[in-house]
Amino acid sequence: MRSGFEKLEKFISKYDRFIISTHQSPDADGIGACIAFNELLNNLNKKSIIINSDPTPDTIKFCDTDNEINVLSEGFKLPEDIEDYAHFVLDTNDYDNIGIIYELMKDRVKDLFIIDHHEGRTEKNEDNFIRADASSTSEIIYSIVKHYNKPLTFKAAQAIYTGIMFDTGSFVYPKTSAETYRIAAHCVELKVKPIKIHEQLYENNSLSSFNLKKKILSTLEVFHDGKLIAMKLTPEMIEETGASFAEGEPTINQPLTVRGVIVSLLVKHDGVGPVKVSMRSKGDYNVAQIALENNGGGHKNAAGYQSKLPFNETYELAIKNLNKLFE
Numbered sequence: 001m002r003s004g005f006e007k008l009e010k011f012i013s014k015y016d017r018f019i020i021s022t023h024q025s026p027d028a029d030g031i032g033a034c035i036a037f038n039e040l041l042n043n044l045n046k047k048s049i050i051i052n053s054d055p056t057p058d059t060i061k062f063c064d065t066d067n068e069i070n071v072l073s074e075g076f077k078l079p080e081d082i083e084d085y086a087h088f089v090l091d092t093n094d095y096d097n098i099g100i101i102y103e104l105m106k107d108r109v110k111d112l113f114i115i116d117h118h119e120g121r122t123e124k125n126e127d128n129f130i131r132a133d134a135s136s137t138s139e140i141i142y143s144i145v146k147h148y149n150k151p152l153t154f155k156a157a158q159a160i161y162t163g164i165m166f167d168t169g170s171f172v173y174p175k176t177s178a179e180t181y182r183i184a185a186h187c188v189e190l191k192v193k194p195i196k197i198h199e200q201l202y203e204n205n206s207l208s209s210f211n212l213k214k215k216i217l218s219t220l221e222v223f224h225d226g227k228l229i230a231m232k233l234t235p236e237m238i239e240e241t242g243a244s245f246a247e248g249e250p251t252i253n254q255p256l257t258v259r260g261v262i263v264s265l266l267v268k269h270d271g272v273g274p275v276k277v278s279m280r281s282k283g284d285y286n287v288a289q290i291a292l293e294n295n296g297g298g299h300k301n302a303a304g305y306q307s308k309l310p311f312n313e314t315y316e317l318a319i320k321n322l323n324k325l326f327e
């Protein structure tokens with residue numbers, strides 16, 4: 001862990017200007033980490049800009065109180081002096097996962113550093129701070145703020161709390177530690193209101209997203225005596241409901257609320273990018289292994305990969321891969 005801080009300190013002291021990005025289809029942890037890390041870099045007298053490929057989901061926009069997040073797909077243009085910046089990538093260790101910004105910036109920025117809590121692909125970039133035991137990237141950012149002994153404003157505390165709450169499934173997933181709760185307690189001391197964050201994240205969905213969920217659930221197929229449930233999210237469903245692709249993605253967690261279900265699969269396509277495979281599991285059922293075998297990544301109980309095959313073939317192959325878990 002110490003070496004992570006050392007590499008990071010060296011990187012931060014080496015450059016004066018930074019761009020901070022999180023993965024495509026950003027989630028609350030990626031967004032929360034960006035906002036809190038941006039504040040830290042400013043407190044260290046560095047210039048930094050948050051630039052993401054994709055828009056911040058509506059349910060997370062409340063974190064961006066100062067409108068600091070710039071989005072390429074909404075027309076934001078990269079700074080002309082982009083060659084003067086180094087790039088921080090947060091909450092993913094897979095460049096293929098940060099959208100168009102990687103292709104636009106990789107040959108232009110001075111350097112690249114990854115801060116993340118996912119497993120796998122660490123060999124891709126030597127400059128990294130990866131703690132696979134951390135509940136979230138937001139938790140890692142908190143530890144970095146503490147390491148530098150810098151203050152935390154309400155804005156950053158709210159962003160960190162939101163990221164942790166999201167990535168721990170409201171403080172229950174396996175990587176939720178005593179330290180996770182200590183950080184949450186500190187955020188609450190800084191006037192973050194847990195019920196407010198919960199309402200923003202989980203009681204703030206659009207009716208169209210609810211209709212999309214209905215369509216996704218209607219595709220469910222049950223395998224292995226009810227231990228595996230598979231579902232589909234297609235471009236047609238997005239079109240018919242008017243919901244966004246991102247609004248459909250969390251439906252993958254629903255099957256795990258059913259007694260006896262151990263693995264949940266969602267094969268999804270937004271109509272533009274590649275077909276994607278998302279997997280969730282319980283206990284020792286390791287879906288990260290399957291993701292890694294298919295050039296993806298994730299955690300033991302939450303992982304995914306991108307497919308080069310058409311939708312239906314991807315679906316059939318994903319079921320076949322998951323069958324191995326039940327042999």
Ligand SMILES: [Mn+2]
Nearest residue numbers: 029091137167
């Ligand atoms: Mn995360």
